[in-house]
Amino acid sequence: MNQTPQSSPELTDPRLLQLAPEDNVAVARRTIAAGEQILIAGQMVCLSGEIPVGHKLAVRHIAAGQKIIKYGAPIGSATRDIACGEHVHTHNIASEYLPAYTQRGLIAQ
DSSP: OOOOOOOOGGGSOTTEEOOSTTOSEEEESSOBOTTOEEEETTEEEEOSSOBOTTOEEESSOBOTTOEEEETTEEEEEESSOBOTTOEESTTTEEEOOOOOEETTEEOOO
16 A cells, blocks of 8 residues: 655654644744755755745655645645655645635635
8 A cells, every 4th residue: 555654743843733644734833934844754855945934834745746645634736846844835846726716704615
């Protein structure tokens, strides 16, 4: 059976938020500078670019076309390979967000 690799939130820098073990991204709790060494799933990774507060970074390699999983839910697909520790944002994911609510309530289906 093919299993999805799991991350280790307990072995990840506390500046990152990862709610579900199946998440392949974590959210920066504060801005983390480029060049910093950061613990991700038990491995030290040197960040190639700044990760702004509230933005995502990959907690393991994400292949092109693979779903981006945040807080246990798919939020899009990788448009190219994304390395562990790399910034995950609009430049390398295609959003699959479908709004279900408006300011006035549920969208009619």
